[in-house]
Amino acid sequence: MQRVFNPIHLAAAAILEPVVAATPKKAATPVNGQHRGPTGSATPTGAAALSGRLAAAVRNGESSPRSVLDEPVDQPRALPPESLLHGVIPATMWTSKLGTNYSLDDIRKNDKRAHAELQRIRWRPDNSRCADCAATPTVWAIVNHGTFVCLRCASVHRSLGTHISKPKGCTGTYLWGPDELQAMRPGNRAANIALLGDSAPRLTPDVSDAALREHLVDKYEKKRWAPAVRPPEPPDLMTFDEPPPPPEEDFFASFGV
Ligand SMILES: *[C@@H]1O[C@H](CO)[C@@H](O)[C@H](O)[C@H]1NC(C)=O
Numbered sequence: 001m002q003r004v005f006n007p008i009h010l011a012a013a014a015i016l017e018p019v020v021a022a023t024p025k026k027a028a029t030p031v032n033g034q035h036r037g038p039t040g041s042a043t044p045t046g047a048a049a050l051s052g053r054l055a056a057a058v059r060n061g062e063s064s065p066r067s068v069l070d071e072p073v074d075q076p077r078a079l080p081p082e083s084l085l086h087g088v089i090p091a092t093m094w095t096s097k098l099g100t101n102y103s104l105d106d107i108r109k110n111d112k113r114a115h116a117e118l119q120r121i122r123w124r125p126d127n128s129r130c131a132d133c134a135a136t137p138t139v140w141a142i143v144n145h146g147t148f149v150c151l152r153c154a155s156v157h158r159s160l161g162t163h164i165s166k167p168k169g170c171t172g173t174y175l176w177g178p179d180e181l182q183a184m185r186p187g188n189r190a191a192n193i194a195l196l197g198d199s200a201p202r203l204t205p206d207v208s209d210a211a212l213r214e215h216l217v218d219k220y221e222k223k224r225w226a227p228a229v230r231p232p233e234p235p236d237l238m239t240f241d242e243p244p245p246p247p248e249e250d251f252f253a254s255f256g257v
Pocket of ligand 1 (some may be wrong): 080081095101
């Protein structure tokens, strides 16, 4: 039976969108709360971030999603370098795989939110296939490269050494730091553009162990395909500070006036 929508309810729904998107029913859709940009890739919105956390809270069996909303908005902040701590080093310090120090307490308090966000990033369509061999599912993160990879590729990454790759399981109970989550946000597609450019071969899950290892050494250790770093974009908005000369001047100048 088709549902009849009251136009007033529809208008209200548009205004209350984030709240509507946050209901568990809508959260069950994998791309809920995301819109498709010009590139066709899904981009999460603020509502998606919220609904993702709420959905995770509901999945985790929390009595009320409200408890997520009530949590402090601030992320744990990095501790200053040891030299500035004046010997007062917190007894319980936690160091992320990327080398940032945090108070373990802060990281623990934020754990539920951090895991909810990690899973939200991991479930994005661009992160559902291994960044290296395109297999599913992606169960490990290589945090220093911002890639989600399959179990098999993760084991090759481990063999490369932590100076090349810093793997971290996505499915366990590991604590995640804000710096690590930040590194994972751009996702596999962005990381592969930076690591592979246009010319590198793309692997499929049936690649042999030897060929896979060789590819990963080329990709991550030798950076064989990484395009040269592009210079920063010219700051377009700044040009408004210096307006071009009025057009009339040029117009009359062309007649020698
Ligand atoms: C983190 O703490 C360790 C141990 O105190 C220290 O050696 C290291 O330099 C700190 N790292 C940063 C980035 O401050």
